Amino acid sequence: MLAAPWDDGAAAKQLFVLVTGANSGIGLGIGQRMIDEFAAEHPTASEHLILITTTRSAAKSKVTTDLLREYLQLRENAAATNRNAIHSSRIHFASLELDLCNLPSVYAAAERLRSSPLSIYTGAETNAASSPHKIPRLDSVIFNAGIGGWTGIGWGNLATNVLYDGIQQATTFPTCKASTGGLLVDPLTGKEVKHADDTKAVGDNDGVLGQVFCANIFGHYVFAHALLPLLHGTDGKKSSAIGPGPARIIWESSVEAEGWHNLSLDDFQAVRTIAAYESSKRLTDVLALTAGLKSVAPYSASFYKDDSSDEKSSDSTIVPATYVTHPGVVCSTLFPLNWFLFALYNLAMYISRWLGSPWHPVTAYKGAAAAVWVALRPTAALDALDGQHVKWGTGTTRGGTTLVKRSEVEGWGFRGLVGEETTAPTIDSVTGKAWQEGGDPLVASFPYPAYLLNSRGRKSGAANLTAERRQEFEVLGRDCWREMERLRVEWEQRVNKLKESQ
Template identity: 30%
Template sequence: MHPRIALITGANSGIGFGIAQHLACRHSDTTPFRIVLACRSKTKAECARDALVSRCFAGREKQGQDVIQILLIDMGSIESVMNACKEFKSRFQYLNYLFCNAGTMNATGANLCNAAYLLFTNPLHLARTGGGGAVLTQRPNATSIDGLGDTFHTNVFGHYIMVRELERLLAIANRTTQVPARVIWVSSLTASSEFLHPDDIQALHHNSKYESSKRLMDVLSMHLSRSWVGKDMYSFITDPGVTMTSIVDGLLPKWMLVFAYYAMRFLGTGATVSAVDGAYAAVHVALTDQPEAFNPNVKYGSWTSPFGSTSVVERKLEKVSPRDEGALLQLEKLRSKLCR
């Protein structure tokens, strides 16, 4: 039986690690997986693999080392992404699941007064938008090794290159395994069309770089869905809900973050808190037997009740506007220019 092959970017921690854990613990003789941890650091990738083997393959460590593999990649470097895709194609003949998860915010600080005010006056707004820029500040003019906006490059552009480079392997997955291929984008509740500008898709000239990148991700996924109709390939958008991940490490004391996240959960925001619960929606969309039943114009989110039960909720996406279409056009022009 051919294994289902899953490639997860940013898999050494956070939501990526949560996705890998869900899949690894589902591995069996009847549903075999090959789980590829795509990480920038070899040391962190190996630590993540060891942790997954320990949790999901106790007494079967050798099998676990074979199931869980490593691919080194820096999503903020065109050369690294291209080389990693080349290596992946030399190691694998098809790809069932591509989880576009790796991301950065480049946050530099937090306004504690605004955070506390929103937590108790409008927790839903805080959970869904991160305060709309009133809480977290993002580093201005941060660029990648290629001179692109760093948040844009890591969150969207590197993944878009990956999708195009691995598209042929996605296209043949269903013929090989009878499991249609899926590209699953880990977006955010903060994504909004107000932050995406076609004349500045890298968000070099405004503060909402993270929110802009996540909206572009949403628009890109909807575009891919339309272009892949009838090709046994699907693109879906998910979000982890309100989750504690390393993306905001160091901005607030750990105890304060824990208090804030659980307070939001008990106030009915659906805060998932843990990365494993945050990964729930992405894994649910990946493993469904009928991907055609899912709506590509909906964002599937992880949601946890005040009592700790996690489920999937549907969040309707904003319609694609002419501005969004213009941003997509600029994205493809940039890829064509830089990836020859």
């Protein structure tokens, strides 16, 4: 096989990033922002970014790659005007199909990534042909794809929400999204199944899964496990490395999935609730934030075990670092609105930002900031911030400058610490030191202390973390990991059985 176009430099000079749901909204924003931030942070011609996107069809994959290459061309032209150079021939693209609600498609995509050459497009020239190359690893996988499962706006709830909570709270933690609930999918075909009987939870033998649960979390979860052979990471200790050391699984959650009420173990796949989306995001937070806890390890260990590796090999357990991020509030097609309501929605989001909400990036490009930031930071810098124990949210200043800040999760607080200070205006909410004395390393990246304060953008009525709640969260994490592993094993067997019968 031909040498890969990134092989002119050492492995440590290559960064392989995969983004799901990259054909629209925040996923496309992540692709664009990744190009910009990678080029800015790694400016030399021998440093390579290999950006692999997933979409639900070959046609969408082609359009996505074309759009990203056109974007690269624009950035290159702009950089040339400023006498900079992006060296676009070190940016490479590939795209493949993945339907998270169709588990055979999920396994097929993972198999393709592990074993087959991908069509790699290099640089910005949209007419240039691709060449086939296998990828050696994935440094970060960004699990962005998702659905809302909503039908529209509950106008009565909207009015109450705005009147009682004010516009900033209502546009950040809305209670007005209407949904029928009960959405199901047959994950062996990816086909929607008729609505669930709302008196019945999804049982073991139904052969269906909650659709929002499957699209937003379970499909990704299964995908991550199947990708373990590629998630072995690099030697991030080398100072020259741009590869991040341990590989990273980066989940896209939501600012509004902060509360206990969002997730019930009795309705784990959220088919008997009209808040399936919020449930899937709460589950994302719980799984990601508890992934590294000792008490949870016995339940998550099988997830991190590479099934393709020799049973006895000590290398068969691969523990990528898990992070959780959210994009703030972005006007995208996630919420179904006609053009007129979409315009009003857009305006309301900007008003919220101008009134001081830190959680309104509004555009997909800005909303992409937290996921890209986590993917590009050196491991040591993230560790200094206790990065795996924080839900990293995208924020902006009133003027629209993007920043990344800690987000609150009920039962976990801002980073799992009981008694964090959240109100003092000049004190680091984590260490208690003054910002100026190097209290919060985040300030070095985003010098807007007032916006970085945990108290800014907090849900009204939020309670500080107590030891009891923290303990409850950990127990919830354990139960959720156990159920996810049970489902993963069960559905893997069903997919294998289907394959054998074909």
